[in-house]
Structures are given as C-alpha cells and as structure tokens.
Amino acid sequence: xxxxxxxxxxxxxxxxxxxxxxxxxxxxxxxxxxxxxxxxxxxxxxxxxxxxxxxxxxxxxxxxxxxxxxxxxxxxxxxxxxxxxxxxxxxxxxxxxxxxxxxxxxxxxxxxxxxxxxxxxxxxxxxxxxxxxxxxxxxxxxxxxxxxxxxxxxxxxxxxxxxxxxxxxxxxxxxxxxxxxxxxxxxxxxxxxxxxxxxxxxxxxxxxxxxxxxxxxxxxxxxxxxxxxxxxxxxxxxxxxxx
Amino acid sequence: xxxxxxxxxxxxxxxxxxxxxxxxxxxxxxxxxxxxxxxxxxxxxxxxxxxxxxxxxxxxxxxxxxxxxxxxxxxxxxxxxxxxxxxxxxxxxxxxxxxxxxxxxxxxxxxxxxxxxxxxxxxxxxxxxxxxxxxxxxxxxxxxxxxxxxxxxxxxxxxxxxxxxxxxxxxxxxxxxxxxxxxxxxxxxxxxxxxxxxxxxxxxxxxxxxxxxxxxxxxxxxxxxxxxxxxxxxxxxxxxxxxxxxxxxxxxxxxxxxxxxxxxxxxxxxxxxxxxxxxxxxxxxxxxxxxxxxxxxxxxxxx
Numbered sequence: 001x002x003x004x005x006x007x008x009x010x011x012x013x014x015x016x017x018x019x020x021x022x023x024x025x026x027x028x029x030x031x032x033x034x035x036x037x038x039x040x041x042x043x044x045x046x047x048x049x050x051x052x053x054x055x056x057x058x059x060x061x062x063x064x065x066x067x068x069x070x071x072x073x074x075x076x077x078x079x080x081x082x083x084x085x086x087x088x089x090x091x092x093x094x095x096x097x098x099x100x101x102x103x104x105x106x107x108x109x110x111x112x113x114x115x116x117x118x119x120x121x122x123x124x125x126x127x128x129x130x131x132x133x134x135x136x137x138x139x140x141x142x143x144x145x146x147x148x149x150x151x152x153x154x155x156x157x158x159x160x161x162x163x164x165x166x167x168x169x170x171x172x173x174x175x176x177x178x179x180x181x182x183x184x185x186x187x188x189x190x191x192x193x194x195x196x197x198x199x200x201x202x203x204x205x206x207x208x209x210x211x212x213x214x215x216x217x218x219x220x221x222x223x224x225x226x227x228x229x230x231x232x233x234x235x236x237x238x239x240x241x242x243x
Numbered sequence: 244x245x246x247x248x249x250x251x252x253x254x255x256x257x258x259x260x261x262x263x264x265x266x267x268x269x270x271x272x273x274x275x276x277x278x279x280x281x282x283x284x285x286x287x288x289x290x291x292x293x294x295x296x297x298x299x300x301x302x303x304x305x306x307x308x309x310x311x312x313x314x315x316x317x318x319x320x321x322x323x324x325x326x327x328x329x330x331x332x333x334x335x336x337x338x339x340x341x342x343x344x345x346x347x348x349x350x351x352x353x354x355x356x357x358x359x360x361x362x363x364x365x366x367x368x369x370x371x372x373x374x375x376x377x378x379x380x381x382x383x384x385x386x387x388x389x390x391x392x393x394x395x396x397x398x399x400x401x402x403x404x405x406x407x408x409x410x411x412x413x414x415x416x417x418x419x420x421x422x423x424x425x426x427x428x429x430x431x432x433x434x435x436x437x438x439x440x441x442x443x444x445x446x447x448x449x450x451x452x453x454x455x456x457x458x459x460x461x462x463x464x465x466x467x468x469x470x471x472x473x474x475x476x477x478x479x480x481x482x483x484x485x486x487x488x489x490x491x492x493x494x495x496x497x498x499x500x501x502x503x504x505x506x507x508x509x510x511x512x513x514x515x516x517x518x519x520x521x522x523x524x525x526x527x528x529x530x531x532x533x534x535x536x537x538x539x540x541x542x543x544x545x546x
Contacts, residue, residue, distance in 0.1 A: 001516070045461055045510075207451075218300060
C-alpha cells in the first residue's frame with residue numbers, strides 16, 4: 001500500500017451515472033489486476049474504494065458509478081484536481097493461477113477490473129473471453145475497450161435491447177473456458193458460481209472503513225476462515241466461498 | 244528541546260500518543276507502513292474469551308466528519324491472541340502494549356485478565372465495559388455504577404498490572420460511573436468509547452448498518468469526548484486516557500488540558516493510515532507553539 005497524491009487528467013461521463021477518470025501519479029504499488037484504490041474526497045470522512053480499470057507507469061484509470069454523495073462529488077471533479085489516494089489495496093487476481101482459457105464476467109461496475117485483468121492475462125499468453133452484463137443498452141460501457149484487445153466480447157442485457165437477452169449466465173455456454181474471473185453484484189456472482197463448471201476467482205464488494213485491513217468492517221466468513229474483503233480479498237477463490 | 248514523556252500508573256511512555264483499540268488491529272498491519280515504535284504505545288483489538296466473528300455486514304457507515312461502526316468485537320479469542328497475535332506483534336514492537344479486553348460477564352473479564360496479565364508485553368489492561376455493539380445476553384456494565392464497580396473489583400483482584408476501565412459516554416452522568424470504578428480500585432480510566440448512532444439509506448429507506456445502530460466516532464465527536472474527560476477529571480484522582488475524535492497534535496494538547504494523561508487516536512488511523520505517526524512527529528512543534536516544555540505540566544490545565 002502506498003499513500004500519494006494523484007492529479008485528475010480527465011473525468012468523463014460514459015453513461016447516465018457512470019464516469020471514467022484518469023489519475024496521474026505514482027502507480028508503483030499497483031502490482032496486480034483486481035486490486036483497488038481508496039480515494040480521499042474533500043468533505044467526506046471515509047475514503048472511496050474504487051477498482052482499477054487500467055494502469056500504466058504514470059496513471060491509473062477508474063470507472064465508477066454515482067451511487068451516493070461521495071461519488072456524486074467525484075463526478076464533479078475536473079482536470080488538475082489533486083487527490084490523496086491509497087494504492088495497491090487488496091489481494092488482486094493471481095494471473096498464474098487463472099488457467100489457460102479464461103472467461104471474464106463483469107456485471108455493471110463489476111466490468112472495469114476485468115479490463116486490466118484481460119490485459120495482464122493476454123500478456124501472459126492466455127486466451128481470454130469477456131461477458132459483460134447490463135440492464136439495458138444505454139448502460140453499456142467499455143465494450144470497445146475489450147474489443148480493441150482482440151478478445152471475444154459478449155454483451156448481455158436484461159431487457160434484450162442489445163446483445164444476448166438475459167443475464168451473463170445466458171452467455172456462458174457460448175464460450176470455452178477452464179477458469180472464470182468475475183466481478184459484479186452479489187446475486188450475479190452467485191448465479192455465475194452455480195453455472196460455472198470450472199474453478200474461478202470471484203471479486204466481492206463490501207462497505208469498508210479503512211480499506212487496508214485494520215478496522216474489520218468488511219469481514220466475511222469463508223471455508224478457509226474469516227477474511228477481510230479489503231485485505232484478504234476482494235478476490236476469493238470459488239472453493240472457499242460460503243454464500 | 245521539549246519533553247513529551249508521560250506516566251501512566253508508573254509506566255513511562257515516550258509520548259502520549261496511543262492508537263485506540265479496534266483501529267490498529269494487533270499492530271502489524273501498520274508496522275508494514277511505518278516503524279510503530281515511534282508511538283507511545285497502542286491499545287490492541289478488543290479481545291474476548293472466545294473467538295468472535297462479530298456482527299453481520301454492512302458494519303460501516305459514514306457521517307459528517309465521522310463514521311459509524313458495528314464490528315461487534317470480531318477477534319480470534321484470548322488464547323489465539325496469546326498464541327498467534329502477540330508473537331507477531333513482538334517482532335515489530337519493542338514497547339509494551341495496552342491489552343483491550345471485552346466481555347459479557349464478570350467471570351469472563353476475570354479469565355481474560357488472568358491470561359493476559361502473564362504476558363510481558365502487556366503494560367496495562369484496558370477493560371472495555373462500554374462497547375455499544377454488544378447488548379445481547381450480557382449486562383451493560385458501563386451504564387450502571389454498581390455493575391461497573393463489581394467488574395472493576397473482580398478484575399483488580401487478579402491483575403498485577405494496572406487496570407484502566409474504558410467508559411461509555413452513553414450515560415446521563417459519566418462522573419458517577421468514573422467515581423464507582425475509582426472506588427472499586429481502578430488504576431485509571433479510559434474514555435470515551437463511541438457514541439450510539441445510526442444512518443439511513445434514503446434510496447432503500449433502511450438503516451445502512453445491518454445491526455441498525457453502531458458506534459459513532461471520528462472528529463465530529465471530539466467536543467463530546469473533551470467534555471467527558473473534563474467532567475471525569477473533576478470527579479476522580481486516578482489518571483485518564485482521553486480519546487474520541489482526536490485527529491491532530493492540537494487535539495492532543497486540548498485533550499490533555501481537559502485532564503488526559505495520555506491520548507488515544509481512533510478513527511483517524513482508518514482514514515489516514517499514517518495519522519498517529521504524523522501526530523507524534525508534529526507534537527513538539529505544537530508544544531513550542533503553546534510554549535509547553537514538559538507535556539505532563541498541562542494535564543488538567545484547563546481546570
């Protein structure tokens with residue numbers, strides 16, 4: 001974990017309530033896909049934990065949804081604003097353990113961490129496919145980013161307005177895979193868990209106090225003992241999950 | 244050169260800065276970030292007789308200038324703390340720690356203190372009779388002067404190390420509880436624990452915290468904590484460890500002037516992981532600003 005100042009490069013609206021922000025600063029502590037950053041916002045006591053969409057040596061890009069007052073404030077930030085950010089939080093995905101034919105599944109703002117993971121898996125020489133689930137066409141974002149990686153990208157929408165009608169699980173049979181990595185709302189994770197025939201890595205979300213393992217605010221029970229979503233997670237292996 | 248040393252019942256601390264229980268784990272999480280030996284000491288995660296998972300999630304909510312937690316004393320239990328956590332702690336901390344102890348019955352407090360009293364690394368016991376997140380099946384020791392007296396008396400009988408009782412502010416008259424534990428033989432008093440609070444999610448129209456209510460902490464509660472320390476200082480002669488919303492060296496000075504001998508830093512560690520270290524480093528500058536040479540000279544200075 002590292003605490004440092006980042007500067008907003010851009011902060012653009014992608015859909016009705018989803019935004020994309022590029023933050024320039026020291027990214028050296030972001031060592032694995034699936035990790036998150038924790039952002040201090042003026043006037044808010046607790047930091048906001050947000051997953052990493054993309055990362056290079058000089059900047060980290062996040063995609064976040066406005067769900068409350070904190071993210072509403074984030075959406076108002078413009079280029080040049082500096083933010084106090086904790087980076088390199090959480091265990092992240094272990095690319096080595098992800099198998100050879102990896103199916104990535106993201107639901108809503110569970111899609112973003114799949115992008116940085118896809119890039120890392122591809123550079124490790126693995127075959128990657130992506131299923132992204134949304135409620136309707138107007139909510140879809142980042143599809144082009146995945147397609148630009150040259151990977152099979154399937155979109156599902158609950159109302160069928162674009163892509164395959166239904167849930168992400170309706171698209172799973174169209175892909176060959178030996179491992180699943182997924183992030184999204186808990187009902188979706190559970191559905192993927194039930195539908196998956198292989199092992200997999202599931203990224204969870206929880207309200208956090210600190211984000212670095214001190215407060216025990218985000219604890220959960222697993223078959224391997226109690227874990228903190230922020231420090232021992234957010235990625236849990238399929239075999240340890242207790243629903 | 245200023246002198247930041249303070250003394251808690253014969254235990255001399257290099258400085259009065261003590262990360263508060265529940266915000267600092269068993270120390271080693273923070274030792275990855277900085278050398279925690281810079282601290283006066285720290286109070287480890289509230290430890291109970293049996294392992295506890297704690298309350299359901301969500302356990303955390305935000306407030307203006309603060310937060311609410313309903314962790315519910317998640318900890319591995321005293322035996323695992325002694326066998327696993329303390330050895331890890333000894334590797335990164337060469338000072339004594341404050342053993343924070345939680346329980347549901349008098350004999351539970353007694354058993355835990357008996358066990359931890361034998362550990363060389365324990366400097367004093369901080370007996371938490373005031374957790375707002377535990378109310379099932381246990382007496383609320385912190386809100387009843389007789390019950391507070393009873394548990395203090397029992398724990399004192401088995402402790403060779405100083406016993407500090409941690410009080411709740413969620414009472415009508417905190418001074419009367421403080422007097423009761425002093426009379427029972429407490430060596431000192433820690434205060435305040437969190438205030439009982441809640442938040443509601445306006446979109447779902449439901450409480451944010453799974454347990455509905457939780458302990459309110461953070462800089463928002465500093466004036467309440469300061470007032471409690473001030474009142475208790477007038478009521479008792481034993482030393483006070485003051486806490487509640489402390490987020491700067493300025494707050495430390497103010498808390499000591501109200502009557503605290505040492506000061507715990509709680510929620511601030513969670514939003515600024517280097518917070519306690521920064522306060523320690525900033526303390527000499529702030530002392531010079533107020534022309535303080537010996538920090539212990541200002542204890543209770545506002546009375």
